[in-house]
Every structure is written in structure tokens, then in C-alpha cells.
Amino acid sequence: MAISSRFTVGVHILALIELNKEEKTSSEFLAGSVNTNPTLIRKIMGMLKKAGLIEVQPGIAGAKLAKSPSDISLLDVYKAVDVVHENELFSLHENTLYECIVGRNIHDSISPVLSAAQLSMEKELGNVTIQDIIQDIVQKESGSGNP
Amino acid sequence: MAISSRFTVGVHILALIELNKEEKTSSEFLAGSVNTNPTLIRKIMGMLKKAGLIEVQPGIAGAKLAKSPSDISLLDVYKAVDVVHENELFSLHENTLYECIVGRNIHDSISPVLSAAQLSMEKELGNVTIQDIIQDIVQKESGSGNP
DNA sequence: TGACTTGTAATCAAATTAAATACATGATCG
């Protein structure tokens, strides 16, 4: 099991839109960079748009960020592309036996722990912004010896 | 997407073995409480045994915990049943375009963030033991008005 | 108008999960 790549692709899209802001960034161009097809990119862009993270207009190439990259956290992206629902990172077996002390209580006993674990993971994502990712990319690039 | 219920079922199994320690706990009995089939229970028990969390012997009904329940964390169970591999909670799109600044750097730039998020979630699981779950079950039970 | 774009629906193949079945092997007891 793994969390859908829609999330990391979403981050890729946002970072590239910003780094390529002098040019028009089409879904075709993004798809090439991500190495997938433009349909998937448009689907994800639709979700990012709905969440108010980017601005795109039908028929017009060139998406823009709707906010400063330092105001977009990875958690915002994660929520926007809807990869994990609230309290649903972990699966619980349903219809455990009511006649058993564990069966009738395990759900309520373990759920708070699972929630806390999920929230802790999400909190980490909230501490990092698209700007941080962009800066890291640019810094790696400058240190790489590339011209 | 969600993390396999093998994890929460594993916790259920351990808690029930301990709470039922005066009797012999068979995979059949456990399957009834979890509401699944004995085969799945045995598969998970095999993993718990391999990880040194329980003691089971072929042909003999009655599994026992191999350690004190206060020495078994939910993280131990999570690792034992192998639901999420190290650094693989999140998916990354493979073969991003090397000719693009984002394509050639995004993997290395985002991976540390994803690792940190996963580790943070796992750390939370490490803070809770089977004993904590058992206590909570017993406490809920006593507060429920059940005789 | 024609070329290019976004938006969206529908279909398809691959991978994963848990359920189910079958059977070999070990233990126990009459």
C-alpha cells in the first residue's frame, strides 16, 4: 500500500509552474516533466484549482499559482488532491464480535491512536511549503556544477 | 488507499491473547472475534511469531505473548506485519524528465520531507503499547455498566 | 476557420487486498 502519487505529482506541478513562470506552462509541458499523460495532469490541476491553489482558464495555456509559494504547504496539496481521507489512513476490520470484550471495544480503543498518528504525519507536511521545495531544487542545482 | 487491516487485526490478536490468557486461544477463536477466517489469522500470527511477539506451536492450540504486553508497542506490530515499507508510505512518479530542473531534482528534494512525515507517524505508534490498549478496553468495559 | 488548449467522461490493464479452499504436518487422547 502507498499513498497515491497524485500528491507528489501535485507538488511537482506547483513547483514547475512557479519555476517556469516566465513562460506559459501547459498540461502537455507538465506531463512531459512528470513523465505521464496530460489527462492525469489536468485531473490533478482541476483539484488544485478547486482548492484555490492555482489559476487555470479553459482553453488558455499557462497556469499560475493563486498564492505565494510560501503560502502553500505540502499539506494544502495533500488535502487538495484528496489522497487520504480524515481518519482513514489505517483500515479497521469491520463487524468485530460484540460478544467478545476485545471485539466490542477495539475499534474505540485504537481509533484515537490511529488518528493521532495520521495527524502527526500530516502536521509534518504542514511544516513545508512549495517555496521550501523550490529553494531546495534551486540550491541543489547551483551546487551541482551545472552552468 | 489505506494501510492494510493486517496491522489493526494484529493488535486485536495480541490484546485478545492476553485478555484470554487463562484459556487456550486458537486461531478459530480469534477469527470469530475479528470476524474473518482462521487462515488470515494464522498468516498474521505467523508474522507476529517471526517478529518474536508471540509463541505458537504447530498443532497446539493456545498462543501466548512472547513478551510483556507493556513491552510490545503498536510500532512493533506495524513492523511485524509489514504493512508499509521504509520510505514507501508515499508514492513518487518514476522517471521524471532529466532535462527539466524540477524533473531531475524533485525526487531528492521531496524525499526527506516524506520520510520525516512517515517517521513522525510511526513514532506515534511507538508511544502506545498493547498494555495501553488492553487497559483502555478494560476501563471502557468497567465504565460501561456491564456486570 | 483552424490549431491549440482545458475539462471531463469512459474504458482498460495491472496491482493489491482479503476471502475461500485445499492439504500437509504436528499434537493429543481415547
Added chain:
DNA sequence: CGATCATGTATTTAATTTGATTACAAGTCA
């Protein structure tokens, strides 16, 4: 010793999910 019950494992099946693909409607603009 042989019947019964247990664990250990392999295999198959059905359901679900993911991403790839195809198709096409509708917007933009030279």
C-alpha cells in the same frame, strides 16, 4: 494406533484501486 483437532502454507478468486489511454466537448486566439 488412529481419530480428531490444531497450525502452517500454497493457491485461487473476487473486489477494489490506480494510473494509462482514448475520445470528445468546449474555450481561446491568431
